[in-house]
Amino acid sequence: MVATVETIEAVEQATGAYKYGFVTDIETEKSPKGLSEDVIRFISGKKMEPEWMLTWRLKAYRYWLKMTPPDWAKLNVPPIDYDNIYYYAAPKSAEAPKSLDEVDPELLRTYEKLGIPLNEQKMLAGVAVDAVFDSVSVATTFREELAKAGVIFCPISEAIREYPDLVRKYMGSVVPVSDNYFSALNSAVFTDGSFVYIPKGVRCPMELSTYFRINEKNTGQFERTLIIAEDSSYVSYLEGCTAPQRDENQLHAAVVELVAQTDAEIKYSTVQNWYPGDETGKGGIYNFVTKRGACRGDRSKISWTQVETGSAITWKYPSCVLKGKDSVGEFYSVAVTNGAQQADTGTKMIHLGEGSRSTIISKGISAGRSNNTYRGLVEMNKAAENSRNFTQCDSLLVGDTCGAHTVPYMVSRNPSAKIEHEATTSRISEDQLFYCLQRGLDEEEAVSLIVNGFCKEVMNELPMEFAVEAQKLIGISLEGSVG
Amino acid sequence: MSLLEIKNLHARIGDTGILHGIDLTIGRGEVHAIMGPNGSGKSTLSYVLSGRDGYEVTEGDILLDGESVLEMEADERARAGMFLAFQYPVELPGVGGMAFLRAAVNARKRDAGKDEVDQLEFVKMVRAEAKNLGIKDDMLKRPVNVGFSGGEKKRYEILQMALLKPSMAILDETDSGLDVDALKIVSEGVNLLRSVERGMLVITHYQRLLNHIVPDQVHILAGGRIVKSGDKTLALEVEENGYSGLGDAA
Ligand SMILES: Nc1ncnc2c1ncn2[C@@H]1O[C@H](COP(=O)(O)OP(=O)(O)O)[C@@H](O)[C@H]1O
Ligand SMILES: [Mg+2]
Numbered sequence: 255m256v257a258t259v260e261t262i263e264a265v266e267q268a269t270g271a272y273k274y275g276f277v278t279d280i281e282t283e284k285s286p287k288g289l290s291e292d293v294i295r296f297i298s299g300k301k302m303e304p305e306w307m308l309t310w311r312l313k314a315y316r317y318w319l320k321m322t323p324p325d326w327a328k329l330n331v332p333p334i335d336y337d338n339i340y341y342y343a344a345p346k347s348a349e350a351p352k353s354l355d356e357v358d359p360e361l362l363r364t365y366e367k368l369g370i371p372l373n374e375q376k377m378l379a380g381v382a383v384d385a386v387f388d389s390v391s392v393a394t395t396f397r398e399e400l401a402k403a404g405v406i407f408c409p410i411s412e413a414i415r416e417y418p419d420l421v422r423k424y425m426g427s428v429v430p431v432s433d434n435y436f437s438a439l440n441s442a443v444f445t446d447g448s449f450v451y452i453p454k455g456v457r458c459p460m461e462l463s464t465y466f467r468i469n470e471k472n473t474g475q476f477e478r479t480l481i482i483a484e485d486s487s488y489v490s491y492l493e494g495c496t497a498p499q500r501d502e503n504q505l506h507a508a509v510v511e512l513v514a515q516t517d518a519e520i521k522y523s524t525v526q527n528w529y530p531g532d533e534t535g536k537g538g539i540y541n542f543v544t545k546r547g548a549c550r551g552d553r554s555k556i557s558w559t560q561v562e563t564g565s566a567i568t569w570k571y572p573s574c575v576l577k578g579k580d581s582v583g584e585f586y587s588v589a590v591t592n593g594a595q596q597a598d599t600g601t602k603m604i605h606l607g608e609g610s611r612s613t614i615i616s617k618g619i620s621a622g623r624s625n626n627t628y629r630g631l632v633e634m635n636k637a638a639e640n641s642r643n644f645t646q647c648d649s650l651l652v653g654d655t656c657g658a659h660t661v662p663y664m665v666s667r668n669p670s671a672k673i674e675h676e677a678t679t680s681r682i683s684e685d686q687l688f689y690c691l692q693r694g695l696d697e698e699e700a701v702s703l704i705v706n707g708f709c710k711e712v713m714n715e716l717p718m719e720f721a722v723e724a725q726k727l728i729g730i731s732l733e734g735s736v737g
Numbered sequence: 738m739s740l741l742e743i744k745n746l747h748a749r750i751g752d753t754g755i756l757h758g759i760d761l762t763i764g765r766g767e768v769h770a771i772m773g774p775n776g777s778g779k780s781t782l783s784y785v786l787s788g789r790d791g792y793e794v795t796e797g798d799i800l801l802d803g804e805s806v807l808e809m810e811a812d813e814r815a816r817a818g819m820f821l822a823f824q825y826p827v828e829l830p831g832v833g834g835m836a837f838l839r840a841a842v843n844a845r846k847r848d849a850g851k852d853e854v855d856q857l858e859f860v861k862m863v864r865a866e867a868k869n870l871g872i873k874d875d876m877l878k879r880p881v882n883v884g885f886s887g888g889e890k891k892r893y894e895i896l897q898m899a900l901l902k903p904s905m906a907i908l909d910e911t912d913s914g915l916d917v918d919a920l921k922i923v924s925e926g927v928n929l930l931r932s933v934e935r936g937m938l939v940i941t942h943y944q945r946l947l948n949h950i951v952p953d954q955v956h957i958l959a960g961g962r963i964v965k966s967g968d969k970t971l972a973l974e975v976e977e978n979g980y981s982g983l984g985d986a987a
Contacts, residue, residue, distance in 0.1 A: 684790065684791075685827045686827050686829055688789050688790065691788075691810070691811040691812040691815065692789075692812075692815050693837075693840075693841035693844070693901070694812055694815040694816045694848075694901070695812060695840055695841060695844050696812050696844070699840060700812075703829070703840060706831070706832070707829055707830055707880060708830065709831070710831035
């Protein structure tokens with residue numbers, strides 16, 4: 255728990271609205287600003303990619319040119335100048351560090367400020383860390399141990415070179431290139447991300463964890479993650495991110511694809527704490543993410559857990575396509591918005607297979623002048639005989655200048671399928687607050703306690719080492735929202 | 738110097754004046770009882786003393802250990818030693834009891850510049866105190882006050898008092914909702930906490946509680962004023978004759 259303690263300390267010591275707001279000075283190697291076929295060729299070349307990958311990217315780019323950004327979310331998105339973005343930036347010293355000693359010390363100090371020193375992480379409870387700094391992975395640990403189990407855990411760019419058959423087979427099979435505006439953009443320009451392959455019958459020996467971090471000015475961050483769990487395998491993947499403060503808005507458009515074969519289970523947990531911008535939202539991250547999992551095999555299971563506290567704008571719907579018979583999809587979400595933050599987030603549960611089941615637990619907390627929308631689709635298709643969904647959607651309002659919205663869509667094409675939906679909206683009551691104050695807790699601690707109580711069901715789904723940090727984060731993100 | 742001095746206290750909620758000049762002094766080691774009919778301002782007094790938002794002092798002063806607390810927020814007063822056992826304890830869904838109790842104890846420790854409590858030792862301590870009050874382990878694992886019976890909630894208040902060791906404890910109708918057996922247990926718990934260091938203000942509607950927690954002084958509150966004070970026999974008088982006839986405001 256060393257990292258946790260340090261995180262807390264770092265957080266407590268820091269001042270200002272955003273606790274991780276600092277910029278590291280590392281020379282970067284950039285592509286020219288803007289997007290063109292040449293830029294895509296530059297990226298592909300930098301990554302030493304095979305021809306098929308370049309072709310795939312260019313195809314995506316041509317789709318993207320013809321597409322328009324989605325406008326159905328309850329979000330106010332300022333126009334984005336895609337020609338004013340660097341699509342590739344790599345820390346200079348990051349060519350190929352074989353150990354932590356070879357990693358830029360400046361970079362290591364950044365991690366320390368965040369309370370996640372790699373040196374200590376290595377010793378921590380068996381968590382492997384594939385640290386992404388800007389667009390290139392600069393340190394990967396525990397590779398050997400994983401290799402022993404036959405697990406592949408590496409940067410996606412490496413997977414494209416080393417495991418082309420697997421990548422070609424699965425990439426774009428869950429989120430097609432043309433799925434949406436941002437997934438098309440990502441497909442054209444993604445620079446890094448993780449690749450995970452769990453062979454048949456293998457239980458991944460450790461939680462896989464990646465810390466994402468944006469650092470370069472004007473750099474869009476386009477991660478691509480692909481996780482494949484073969485028959486009867488299991489993996490738990492943790493993703494968390496923080497970002498330094500800056501003036502320009504930063505676009506983040508990641509794509510995550512999960513594939514679970516027969517009897518396989520994937521647990522994907524996220525703690526998202528990107529810079530939300532100043533009081534007016536200026537400078538915050540735009541987080542436009544496409545995450546989808548395919549439960550391909552019978553009795554397969556995919557579980558998304560997310561704690562979203564950061565970003566100026568969040569557009570994100572981790573979803574499950576439940577194709578396998580008796581397959582299971584789960585979505586547990588806490589979304590906190592404060593200040594001028596906007597979040598439109600939820601899930602899609604697409605039931606295709608007989609006896610498939612899904613559970614959605616969403617906890618939205620809005621404070622300040624923020625807007626927090628849950629948007630969810632539950633779709634029971636013709637073959638989804640006796641399928642079930644249960645949705646619980648709770649909103650908590652802190653103060654009276656924020657907004658909470660619940661937009662459930664339900665489609666049923668099979669009369670034997672059952673969909674249950676419950677929704678509540680509440681406020682932190684003055685009674686509760688006073689009760690806590692009377693016991694000596696200050697207002698912020700009281701709010702943090704009450705809010706964490708409100709999202710308990712979701713927090714319980716997080717792996718232990720994440721849960722402690724996430725609880726702190728929720729408290730921090732609500733600072734200044736009362737009194 | 739007295740522990741708690743209430744001087745000519747006037748207070749209102751919104752535009753409505755509720756307390757109209759209360760004088761009361763409680764020394765260390767003393768237990769005072771306040772009795773009064775419903776709506777006489779007993780709970781209001783407890784909230785004004787503990788600094789609840791919306792309860793405005795318009796005149797007079799409240800001194801704890803000789804210092805005015807009027808400028809202090811509710812949480813500061815709590816950490817300075819003011820404790821209120823609520824008439825209606827509040828449910829905190831999802832907030833684990835142990836975590837809540839520890840946060841409360843640690844908040845005081847931090848204020849006093851002391852180390853936070855050791856987690857294991859704390860659990861042991863809570864269990865021991867809980868046992869005295871007939872609180873089951875299972876209840877300690879549940880979220881604060883959620884699904885507790887009326888009696889359980891009251892015991893839980895006294896448990897918190899035992900853990901926080903306040904210098905000034907206000908007990909607002911701790912007897913309401915308790916059956917005879919529970920009343921005994923809770924009273925014993927309270928009596929264990931009587932100490933030469935601690936003052937108590939026991940608010941009740943009925944004399945019955947005062948058979949168990951025997952007060953040094955009894956005050957009758959009516960219409961936002963203390964209309965009569967006396968020793969414990971005053972409570973018996975009230976029991977016999979009711980509140981009527983005890984001063985013009987009653
Ligand atoms: N929030 C409030 N707003 C206005 N009046 C209130 C409020 N709370 C209590 N009162 C009034 O103040 C008076 C005293 O109430 P309270 O202190 O609860 O009495 P007790 O505890 O002695 O029964 C009552 O007349 C009651 O109606
Ligand atoms: Mg009352």
